[in-house]
Amino acid sequence: MTSTAPRQTEQTEESTATASAALHTGTSDIRALLTRNLRQSGIYVAFVAIVALFALLTGGVSLSPVNITNIVLQYSYILVLAIGMVIVIIAGHIDLSVGSVVALTGAISAVLVIQQGLPWWAGALAALGVGLVVGAWHGFWVAYVGIPAFIVTLAGMLLFRGLTLRVLDNISLSPFPAEYQQVASGFLNGLIGGQGYDAFTLLIGAIAVAGYAVSGFRTRLARITYQQPVESFPLFVARVALVGAVVMYFAWQLAHARGLPVVLIILAVLVMAYGVVTRRTVFGRQVYAIGGNLSAAMLSGVKVRSVNFWIFVNMGFLSAVAGIIYSSRSNGAQPAAGNMFELDAIAAAFIGGAAVTGGVGTVVGAMVGGLIMAVMSNGMQLMGVDQSIQSVVKGFVLLLAVAFDIYNKRRAGAAR
Template sequence: MTGTANIRELLTRNLRTSGIYIAFVAIVALFFFLTGGTSLSPQNVTNLVLQYSYILILAIGMVMVIIAGHIDLSVGSVVAVTGAISAVLVIKHDVPWWGGVLAALAAGALIGAWQGFWVAFVGIPAFITTLAGMLLFRGLTLLVLGNISLSPFPAQYQKIASGFQNGLLGGNGYDVFTLVVFAVAVAGYVFSAWRTRSQRIAYEQPVEAFPLFIVKLVVVAAVVMWFAWQLANARGLPNVLIILAVLVIAYSLVTQRTVFGRHVYAVGGNLAAAMLSGVKVKWVNFGVMLNMGILASVAGIVYSSRSNGAQPAAGNMFELDAIAACFIGGAAVTGGVGRVTGAIVGGLIMAVMSNGMQLMGVDQSVQSVVKGLVLLLAVAFDVYNKRRAGAR
């Protein structure tokens, strides 16, 4: 195979993954010009992180559900009911803030186990199970709250989603600690990318040209450090961004480097082959649904902290935003394909579009139309890629 053919094959294989990053940069640049630079101001970048963090948390769990060949329509209701449980305990019964957090996590785990039982061991499709769960847990939210809103949370609970790490290392008008944290993260990314490239070369797998590899590292480092500079010039490092970063790193490792992660891909990619290979399909499906319940409770804690209370309508339509983030980020509708980082980028694309259109004063109905078209095009692109691959 010639060098040109190698490059063409490499670009074709990575088109969807690379394309989503290019699309993200293009959308950010578009709204930068449309809003006169407001969308990339330090204050707005910080608000973007705070306002959409819970959708990104849901997307991490949802992409694993989709990879396994399922869908979860109940996560918005789980966000609501776990936030309600935490609010009732902390606000009405004076339980310490951390007690409310633990109770919400436990409730999310029980909900995930409940739905995992019906999906994995009874054999009810996840679509039906979670559709029932969407109604069930929304009703439980109303019962727990007595159909009224509860607020406010104590200051410690509010800091989960609204607090910042600022001033730990000083700085003249900006937060040095934030810059140091992101610099360490960039160094870790460079090391990981270099190691992965070396391993691919050792196994005689195709890699991009060295100059292109260096350019990619420089661009990623520049974008990340620019983002860090924006945060450092606003209020510092948001606590919720720390939570999100830990989850992204942990679940990237789980999906790419563990036996369970490989089994999730196997179940979604080819169920019959997975069963013949000895994969415990039922337990994989149970684990995926259990994990989704736990992450939905984390999102519920973050959302209730951010809104400083619990409302009966909390989490409404969150499941659609999370699902859209996964498909825009490259997950396949048939399962077996998807990455945590892709889901995060897909969620960020939705966040940037929503935030940018809000800054422009675009009507909510038009925003829904745009989001729907973007989701449709993303899935159409996935179908097109599969047909082209099948025609070869």
């Protein structure tokens, strides 16, 4: 009896220690899982908080169907620019010329369609061609001559703004034909009916939610296959349900306004296409490799010059797309079009999680960053906030986003 009791006590203590260690390990794993992508996950929380804040401050006006539609129409071209800008930033570069390229491509389209009387699609194709040429111009100087992108695109900002003034002869051109205006102001509605709402918009929203769920589930299975940590299944389901609820609410509001904006379809196609390019193609992986460690990328056989060249060609193409959307939205071309657009696109990329030093960032993150800027701008406009205060708030948010990136890097370095 006396010899058995101590043994039982020792076993009990060992079991308690084992359970405590397991609990500590489990807690550490959960903490690591929750903090591994703090910047990327935190941006979604911040977005929801900002939307809720302005909904409260504006008495719900910011979430009205008409206002949500206006946000999509007014900021779509900035989101298009943010897609290209985040790729440029991931590779460790910057592009200061996109606003001037937006103005130039819109001017080219206006001259051909309004002055020369060509079909609207001819003006759009010419604008895209000019955007590609501009991107190749930047890519040549950056990739093959070796001039830093900051200097090349700063020169491009001045050069293409001057060309815009020459093309337009310092005057504005308007209006575009109705077909051209449909690019940024058109809607798809009434295709499958609906009583007081557009059922087609709700169908597209449901398809988007289903696609998100399937993609997330496949990513989860892949992580499990490679023995990578994943969130618990109930947490995964909760995340998909939350995203689905937000998307369907957004679709419901659009369905009760004017239906599905054409420009939203264009933006969705671009987001999906570039999401695949950055995550699932050799080119995308090479972009991340160049931004993450240039020397290692070169030693691994990455054709750095070629990749950098096509990065800027792509940026020129997306700038032309944004130029077409902006000129369609404004129903004309102006010499001052696109002013400060580059700063909005850069801010969207950094707020969405891109790192200052390159190698980090996602297309979806840039979209969320752009939407944060859009919601803040729209909300402050609804509240009647002075333009100067709006600029102060935007600058402060951008500064906080970059400071948070630097803080995370220092903390990660200290942990090693």
